[in-house]
Amino acid sequence: VAVYIVRRLLGAIPLLLGISLIIFVLIHLPPGGPADIYAGSPTASAADLARIQENLGLNDPLPVQYLKWLGGMVTGNWGNSYRDGRPVTQTILERLPATLELMAASLLIALVLAIPIGIYTATRAQRLPRYVLNVVTMLGISVPTFWTGLMVILIFAGRLGWIPTGGRSRSGELLDVLHHLIAPALVLAFVSMAGFARYIHSSMIEVMQEDYIRTARAKGLNPRTVLLRHAFRNAAIPVITLLGLEVPRLFSGALVTEVVFSWPGIGRLITESILGRNYPVLMGAFMLSAVMVVIGNLVADVCYGLVNPQIRYDE
Amino acid sequence: MASQTQNKTQTHHLSRRTFLKWGGTAAGALTLAPLIAACAPAPVAAPGAPAEPAPAAETTGPRTGGELVIGSIQEPDSLNPWLTGLTVGLEVEALIYESLTRVDPAGNHVPMLAAEAPTRENGGVSEDLFTYTYRLRDDVTWHDGTPFTAADVVFTYEAIANPEVNARSRIGFELIESVEAVDDHTVTFRLNQPSAVFLETWGYRGILPAHIFENEDMNTSEYNRAPTVGTGPYKFVEWVSGDRIVVERNEDYYREGGYIDRIEYRIVPSSDTLLTMLETGEIDMRFAIIAEQVPIVQGLGDYTLHATPAHAYFHFTINNADPILGDRRVRQALTHGLNKQLITETVLFDLVQPHGSPVAQPSWVYVDHNDRYPFDPDQARALLEEAGWQEGSDGIRSRDGERLVLDLLNIAGDSERLQIVQLAQAMWREIGAEVNISQVDAATFVAAMTEQNYQFAYGFWGFSVDPSGYNERWLSTSPGHWLNYDNPEVDRLLLDALAIPDRDERRALYEQFQEIVVEDATNIWVYNRVFFDAVKQRVQGFVPNTSNSTNMWNAHEWWVEG
Numbered sequence: 032v033a034v035y036i037v038r039r040l041l042g043a044i045p046l047l048l049g050i051s052l053i054i055f056v057l058i059h060l061p062p063g064g065p066a067d068i069y070a071g072s073p074t075a076s077a078a079d080l081a082r083i084q085e086n087l088g089l090n091d092p093l094p095v096q097y098l099k100w101l102g103g104m105v106t107g108n109w110g111n112s113y114r115d116g117r118p119v120t121q122t123i124l125e126r127l128p129a130t131l132e133l134m135a136a137s138l139l140i141a142l143v144l145a146i147p148i149g150i151y152t153a154t155r156a157q158r159l160p161r162y163v164l165n166v167v168t169m170l171g172i173s174v175p176t177f178w179t180g181l182m183v184i185l186i187f188a189g190r191l192g193w194i195p196t197g198g199r200s201r202s203g204e205l206l207d208v209l210h211h212l213i214a215p216a217l218v219l220a221f222v223s224m225a226g227f228a229r230y231i232h233s234s235m236i237e238v239m240q241e242d243y244i245r246t247a248r249a250k251g252l253n254p255r256t257v258l259l260r261h262a263f264r265n266a267a268i269p270v271i272t273l274l275g276l277e278v279p280r281l282f283s284g285a286l287v288t289e290v291v292f293s294w295p296g297i298g299r300l301i302t303e304s305i306l307g308r309n310y311p312v313l314m315g316a317f318m319l320s321a322v323m324v325v326i327g328n329l330v331a332d333v334c335y336g337l338v339n340p341q342i343r344y345d346e
Numbered sequence: 347m348a349s350q351t352q353n354k355t356q357t358h359h360l361s362r363r364t365f366l367k368w369g370g371t372a373a374g375a376l377t378l379a380p381l382i383a384a385c386a387p388a389p390v391a392a393p394g395a396p397a398e399p400a401p402a403a404e405t406t407g408p409r410t411g412g413e414l415v416i417g418s419i420q421e422p423d424s425l426n427p428w429l430t431g432l433t434v435g436l437e438v439e440a441l442i443y444e445s446l447t448r449v450d451p452a453g454n455h456v457p458m459l460a461a462e463a464p465t466r467e468n469g470g471v472s473e474d475l476f477t478y479t480y481r482l483r484d485d486v487t488w489h490d491g492t493p494f495t496a497a498d499v500v501f502t503y504e505a506i507a508n509p510e511v512n513a514r515s516r517i518g519f520e521l522i523e524s525v526e527a528v529d530d531h532t533v534t535f536r537l538n539q540p541s542a543v544f545l546e547t548w549g550y551r552g553i554l555p556a557h558i559f560e561n562e563d564m565n566t567s568e569y570n571r572a573p574t575v576g577t578g579p580y581k582f583v584e585w586v587s588g589d590r591i592v593v594e595r596n597e598d599y600y601r602e603g604g605y606i607d608r609i610e611y612r613i614v615p616s617s618d619t620l621l622t623m624l625e626t627g628e629i630d631m632r633f634a635i636i637a638e639q640v641p642i643v644q645g646l647g648d649y650t651l652h653a654t655p656a657h658a659y660f661h662f663t664i665n666n667a668d669p670i671l672g673d674r675r676v677r678q679a680l681t682h683g684l685n686k687q688l689i690t691e692t693v694l695f696d697l698v699q700p701h702g703s704p705v706a707q708p709s710w711v712y713v714d715h716n717d718r719y720p721f722d723p724d725q726a727r728a729l730l731e732e733a734g735w736q737e738g739s740d741g742i743r744s745r746d747g748e749r750l751v752l753d754l755l756n757i758a759g760d761s762e763r764l765q766i767v768q769l770a771q772a773m774w775r776e777i778g779a780e781v782n783i784s785q786v787d788a789a790t791f792v793a794a795m796t797e798q799n800y801q802f803a804y805g806f807w808g809f810s811v812d813p814s815g816y817n818e819r820w821l822s823t824s825p826g827h828w829l830n831y832d833n834p835e836v837d838r839l840l841l842d843a844l845a846i847p848d849r850d851e852r853r854a855l856y857e858q859f860q861e862i863v864v865e866d867a868t869n870i871w872v873y874n875r876v877f878f879d880a881v882k883q884r885v886q887g888f889v890p891n892t893s894n895s896t897n898m899w900n901a902h903e904w905w906v907e908g
Contacts, residue, residue: 061789079516082512087512115570116567122587126588129588181619196619196626198590293613293614295587295588295589296588303421
């Protein structure tokens with residue numbers, strides 16, 4: 032397995048290089064640049080903007096800019112933010128914990144809710160639970176996060192006062208952390224939960240028709256044991272793939288959730304950086320998310336083996 | 347309810363604020379406001395109404411202590427007064443750093459770190475307008491105890507004049523021939539040409555501590571993020587990225603004031619969430635509220651809503667060298683065809699005034715030209731006929747086979763702007779002009795303007811309080827000359843006005859300037875911007891000021907009731 036992991040990681044290098052080139056081209060495609068954001072300020076003259084543009088190295092040809100960036104990246108220098116002149120690594124690292132916290136909490140909530148829902152609806156013959164599942168998952172997938180988020184804030188923070196209107200815990204005490212985390216994590220989890228529940232539901236239905244389940248039942252095993260040890264363990268495999276794929280979705284979901292809930296994470300950093308054409312920060316943040324996706328998929332693949340020893344990694 | 351809330355809206359006819367073009371309104375695209383407004387009947391106060399008396403609660407005098415929370419939709423880029431390009435950056439740094447003079451709501455320079463504002467009367471300005479001498483206060487210390495001296499002023503000039511420093515603004519630096527610290531508390535600037543407007547240069551941005559920055563790289567210094575050494579009424583405590591900036595009371599402040607123990611800038615990137623925070627009372631102040639939220643905030647019992655006309659307006663920017671729009675009659679026709687009153691009444695809830703001059707309404711040189719082009723579709727059609735544009739079968743005019751189609755740039759993501767350009771589109775269709783709207787982001791928009799690679803655009807311009815700020819837009823040699831309008835007479839008026847110290851003489855030139863530019867319809871002005879600032883009633887001493895770069899001009903006089 033170790034060899035497999037190393038090989039996968041090595042294989043990721045050209046992939047990441049290609050991604051970096053594509054991102055670089057894409058973020059430079061729209062007209063306008065970082066200095067233009069400040070034009071229109073009555074005290075910033077066009078001459079000031081031209082000088083800043085030159086200082087930031089924006090007058091170099093694009094291939095030169097890309098190679099400079101790549102050279103820096105390889106040696107650990109991700110450049111400096113156009114916005115405040117600080118190193119990109121520092122800018123990203125100080126925002127990363129908040130985003131990871133939010134993503135982990137959402138993933139956990141999504142799974143904890145989706146597994147029982149998926150199993151329950153798959154094993155009941157009645158139609159009603161399935162209808163309810165359909166409605167809930169359709170809502171989760173189709174209602175935009177910014178709307179759900181605003182409604183949650185309006186009702187639970189504005190009217191009822193149960194949760195803060197936004198922001199992350201300052202004290203760091205567990206209860207306070209949860210108090211601040213619960214609403215954004217639930218809102219972000221809602222979409223994932225809907226997807227997970229549908230997958231578990233259909234996966235369970237499929238597995239329940241397999242011969243080995245019938246055998247297990249015929250042996251007279253406790254139905255509960257059959258359900259959880261035999262059926263769910265097998266039904267969980269596609270869900271693990273889904274978990275790996277969920278990382279980029281959570282990441283992009285965080286863009287919106289973090290803005291609505293004033294959550295000081297990477298999502299907001301990216302939103303601000305896109306509007307401000309802050310290329311170094313954008314490159315850094317996107318490369319980080321690309322790495323997270325690569326790792327997410329790798330972890331998912333390795334987890335297959337843990338869930339199902341039949342899966343072998345060619346060595 | 348209506349009369350009660352009406353009383354809380356104070357109208358100030360003051361001046362302007364340095365701020366960013368898109369800062370305040372960019373995030374207003376998706377909003378719950380209409381939904382909430384439907385539940386709460388919205389009283390609307392006319393900005394033109396006579397000013398209500400401010401709540402006279404100052405009977406007890408300022409109290410030391412307490413906390414103040416200011417909600418901000420933006421996060422500063424830097425707390426270095428010369429590097430920040432955002433209003434919120436200037437707001438926070440103004441609590442920590444101080445400029446030589448500041449601008450009061452009437453537009454006058456009053457002393458800050460200077461002992462007095464230089465004038466010809468007190469000998470600070472030479473008769474030939476070539477020399478400006480600032481006498482500095484001798485009782486000021488930096489937050490680390492080091493005395494503030496003329497060397498700090500000289501250092502600030504020299505550091506910012508360095509072209510490698512990414513200073514956002516160096517207005518007036520091109521005038522400076524030399525600077526000299528005559529003694530510890532006197533600094534003299536010699537200019538390379540006479541200027542009547544040099545006070546602007548040192549009137550907004552703070553003086554930096556030489557002993558801190560002389561060994562730092564100005565572009566990347568950690569002091570830009572943690573400005574622990576200033577002279578202001580408040581001292582820096584912390585900046586938690588994406589969440590808050592906190593300052594505390596400077597107990598050794600050299601003048602009376604600086605009463606509040608702790609001021610927090612809370613960064614909340616959604617205007618809807620900010621609105622909820624006003625409703626729950628979590629924030630004490632919120633500046634530059636978007637128009638569609640104003641009726642809701644007016645219904646909140648705990649807040650006073652200040653409405654202050656700014657030195658800024660929304661307008662249609664025209665490329666005056668465009669083949670179609672280069673014809674003055676076409677520009678005049680479009681102006682006649684635009685029902686500004688309808689726009690301000692519907693989209694802007696009648697909270698603002700229609701505008702028709704290159705000069706913003708609070709300026710002391712402003713002349714009301716709203717009557718020059720009344721809404722008159724017939725007159726508009728007649729002007730287009732005269733210019734050779736004949737009505738076609740589908741109602742769109744054409745001339746020599748070319749249809750009257752205009753490409754209009756608009757910044758996406760702001761529902762107010764979109765509603766306005768769509769209304770205008772419908773109005774201009776009525777007179778036979780077809781307008782195609784291109785929705786672009788701010789950077790794309792500005793790039794098109796800067797390269798003069800556009801035909802027509804809906805945008806926003808802000809100006810410095812001194813009318814010399816209009817040069818940037820109408821002087822044909824200025825880099826910000828997006829209008830492509832070349833008129834030697836206008837150039838002469840604008841340049842002459844720079845060297846005239848007497849206000850009445852200067853005003854006469856700017857009146858001629860407005861006359862010519864309005865007649866030429868170089869832009870189609872829509873409405874004068876109004877800043878709506880909500881302040882909780884327990885906060886005392888707040889005086890909105892759009893003349894200064896920020897509302898923080900008198901922050902040392904603010905205090906909160908216990």
